[in-house]
Amino acid sequence: MLRSLYDRLAPDHEMRITARDFDSTYALLNAWNKPYLQIGKHGGNTLMGKLRSYSDRLVALIEFAEKEKPDFLFGLASPEGLRVSFGLQIPNIIFNDEPRSTGVVKLSLPFAEHLIVPEPIPVEWFTQYGIAMERIHRFHGIDEVAETVYLVPDPNKITKVGLAPEQYVICRPEQTAAQYHMKTLGEGDTKLPCLLDPLIKEHPNLTYIIVPRNISQRRNLEKHYKGINNIKFFNYLDPIEQFLYHAKFVVCAGGSFVRQSALMNVPSVEYFPLGLYPQERFLIENGFPLQFLRDPEENPNICIEAIEKFSSYHANLEKTRNLENPIDLAMNLFQKGSSA
Structure with a gap:
């Protein structure tokens, strides 16, 4: 989904992409052939691993923000990214369609200035994690529409x-x-x-x-x-x-x-x-x-x-x-x- 957003923003803005090592993220970014920064990794399937990866990535993102001085953050509900955004008063717009990941949303939604969510998901599923109703923006569809609607089929x-x-x-x-x-x-x-x-x-x-x-x-x-x-x-x-x-x-x-x-x-x-x-x-x-x-x-x-x-x-x-x-x-x- 963020690929579509990048294409809309890039003509008029200087962009920086950060990504963590998880699943096929790096491979897809390499295939996309856009420059990006590798910052952190997924913590795997243990609680200690998740905690350590959070700490390591938070430090790395602080260093990135100190060097690059970004003016705005677009992203998914990233606990580390949003903590840096909040701490350095960087405005943000965040997407989330997965409040089932309770650890992630508990650590991220309170810091989101604008949260974009699919209308089918009850808004209470988000407000229970500390984000005010007026910061939630709903759309009639689901996130996957973004990468689907402009597809030109090519066999x-x-x-x-x-x-x-x-x-x-x-x-x-x-x-x-x-x-x-x-x-x-x-x-x-x-x-x-x-x-x-x-x-x-x-x-x-x-x-x-x-x-x-x-x-x-x-x-x-x-x-x-x-x-x-x-x-x-x-x-x-x-x-x-x-x-x-x-x-x-x-x-x-x-x-x-x-x-x-x-x-x-x-x-x-x-x-x-x-x-x-x-x-x-x-x-x-x-x-x-x-x-x-x-x-x-x-x-x-x-x-x-x-x-x-x-x-x-x-x-x-x-x-x-x-x-x-x-x-x-x-x-x-x-x-x-x-x-x-």
Whole structure:
């Protein structure tokens, strides 16, 4: 989402991007080919690791701010970034669509001057963490609209890596380092095979693209699917929008991939232990092709059923273009502040 924001701001402003070492962040930024600063890393799936990484990144960001003297902060709900913003009185506009990450929002939302959130999420889910109602700005849509609405489909982006439109499935396992998985899954664990094994058996002629969250997860999945030739592993997908748009089906343990694919009218299944989230409910109620379950063991055949149920659905962006874009809201707030 911040890539869209960068493209809107860069023509008229000097930009600095900071990023921490987490998942495929660095790889995607390298592919984007924009300069960025590597500051800190994710703390992993232990409480001590998270605390140490917070402390280290906070110090590094203070040094960055002292040297670069930024005038404004755009970002996601970063506890370290917002603490620096508050301490140095740097104005900010922040995006958040994940109040389930309670540690993050407790440490960040009180310092947000403007918080942009999807309208489907109850506003009380944010105000309970110490941010005043007047600092919250809601839009009719979800965050993934920002990276979806202006997509120009280009099948050449996927054919050059040996894929054909509507002949592959994208699969994304759990983010085991997230707070909500720490007590139930080890770093390399995943329940993805519970859904994927019957799907492969039912549709053996499709190609299956698995995008693991970490090295341990990849090793375990490679071992599980050893010798199966129609499975390919990718560390990241770039440009992700093209891969999602041209897929036949997407199954994901968590929101971003599957929300974006559903916005593209691509049949999708999400599994997530904390239950159906407001964004997914919004998509389902507005007719986007998405199904949900908490635990793959509840219905291992849900992917097979979803492909059949949504067999008449093909990728298009018609409905998505009727939703609001959070970047438009951010730009309006920024321009009002700049002219004040």
